[in-house]
Amino acid sequence: MADSLTPPPAPVIAPELLALRDQIDALDRELLAMINRRAGLAQAVGEIKKKEGSVVFRPEREAQVIDGLKATNPGPLKPDSIAPIWREIMSACRSLETPTRVAYLGPAGTFSEEAALGYFGSSIVRVPCASIDDVFRTTAAGAADFGVVPVENSTEGVVARSLDIFLTTPLFIIGETSLFVRHNLLRKHNSLEGIEAVCAHPQALGQCHGWLSAHLPHVERRPVSSNAEGARMAGLDPALVAIASVRAGNEYGLHVVSPAIQDDVRNRTRFAIVTDPLRHPAPRASGHDCTSLVVSVANRPGAVHDMLIPLKEHGVSMSRFESRPARSGQWEYYFYIDVQGHPDDPRVATALQALRQACAFFKVLGTYPLDVH
Numbered sequence: 491m492a493d494s495l496t497p498p499p500a501p502v503i504a505p506e507l508l509a510l511r512d513q514i515d516a517l518d519r520e521l522l523a524m525i526n527r528r529a530g531l532a533q534a535v536g537e538i539k540k541k542e543g544s545v546v547f548r549p550e551r552e553a554q555v556i557d558g559l560k561a562t563n564p565g566p567l568k569p570d571s572i573a574p575i576w577r578e579i580m581s582a583c584r585s586l587e588t589p590t591r592v593a594y595l596g597p598a599g600t601f602s603e604e605a606a607l608g609y610f611g612s613s614i615v616r617v618p619c620a621s622i623d624d625v626f627r628t629t630a631a632g633a634a635d636f637g638v639v640p641v642e643n644s645t646e647g648v649v650a651r652s653l654d655i656f657l658t659t660p661l662f663i664i665g666e667t668s669l670f671v672r673h674n675l676l677r678k679h680n681s682l683e684g685i686e687a688v689c690a691h692p693q694a695l696g697q698c699h700g701w702l703s704a705h706l707p708h709v710e711r712r713p714v715s716s717n718a719e720g721a722r723m724a725g726l727d728p729a730l731v732a733i734a735s736v737r738a739g740n741e742y743g744l745h746v747v748s749p750a751i752q753d754d755v756r757n758r759t760r761f762a763i764v765t766d767p768l769r770h771p772a773p774r775a776s777g778h779d780c781t782s783l784v785v786s787v788a789n790r791p792g793a794v795h796d797m798l799i800p801l802k803e804h805g806v807s808m809s810r811f812e813s814r815p816a817r818s819g820q821w822e823y824y825f826y827i828d829v830q831g832h833p834d835d836p837r838v839a840t841a842l843q844a845l846r847q848a849c850a851f852f853k854v855l856g857t858y859p860l861d862v863h
């Protein structure tokens with residue numbers, strides 16, 4: 491006889507469902523065989539690249555593969571499902587050619603780590619770093635092949651430290667990716683009582699300013715080097731709470747006390763993928779590309795307007811224009827500009843040449859395929 495300790499018997503599985511599962515199993519075996527054939531082809535490509543001495547990771551090729559599949563997807567698979575599936579397949583194939591070492595702001599569980607995994611797939615060697623400066627240093631020193639750095643958030647604006655380092659770094663941008671950033675209040679136990687401090691990266695404290703002011707108005711906001719570091723600290727001290735991802739909460743054994751506390755539900759962060767141009771050439775044109783620059787002009791009326799005329803004249807569109815003080819005390823600025831297109835396109839090359847002539851300082855930060863979702 492059933493008692494409260496005996497679980498109810500599992501429902502009988504309908505024969506139609508079993509038949510469908512058999513078909514899924516057979517297809518999965520076919521898919522596995524096909525993915526293995528694909529992996530064999532990637533290995534053969536890898537052998538040719540080794541002989542030629544050329545690099546394995548080709549962001550423009552990966553973007554074209556995904557774009558091509560999305561354009562011909564007959565459904566019912568949703569178009570948004572294509573990119574994550576094929577990124578993982580290409581990540582696994584790439585890892586058979588060579589390991590991809592990726593530096594990002596750690597520790598485990600940061601949004602930078604999530605961006606790195608989203609862009610390169612999970613078959614990578616993770617190189618977590620203590621700061622954004624360290625990501626640039628580690629990549630420049632060759633201890634990582636690529637670095638992933640945040641550049642801009644839809645609520646808080648630019649990530650000033652990354653933009654400042656771009657001025658002087660020898661590294662080059664070869665890709666971009668962006669992430670919906672959902673912040674959660676995390677704690678060792680599930681309560682809002684007796685909290686001493688909220689530990690998070692200054693950007694996250696800013697992105698949750700409204701929620702913190704409404705719910706924890708008298709609690710100290712303690713800036714730390716990353717949200718995952720805040721989660722690590724909250725894991726050690728029950729009086730501390732963190733603002734971080736659910737992944738970071740799982741990593742450090744924390745409860746989600748309040749989910750989705752960011753002020754803007756569409757809160758997004760954009761990341762740049764950087765590498766050493768001496769070890770990795772710039773991507774070729776993919777058909778949907780972006781070129782990032784930083785420039786400055788003489789401090790005279792109309793100089794900024796004049797500088798942008800070549801873009802208009804050559805029909806090159808600008809998708810981003812950001813200014814940062816030059817710290818000269820003279821009200822001078824650096825302008826971070828993204829233009830659509832690749833310098834292989836003569837219109838873009840001519841416009842950039844004219845722009846260079848109009849500027850006191852001109853640096854190409856990189857040219858790369860636009861993010862494919």
Ligand SMILES: O=C(O)C(=O)C[C@]1(C(=O)O)C=C[C@@H](O)C=C1
Binds near residue numbers: 580
């Ligand atoms: O086509 C190549 O060059 C490959 O190395 C193959 C492949 C792939 O799996 O499709 C893998 C790595 C590159 O980044 C691009 C594509």
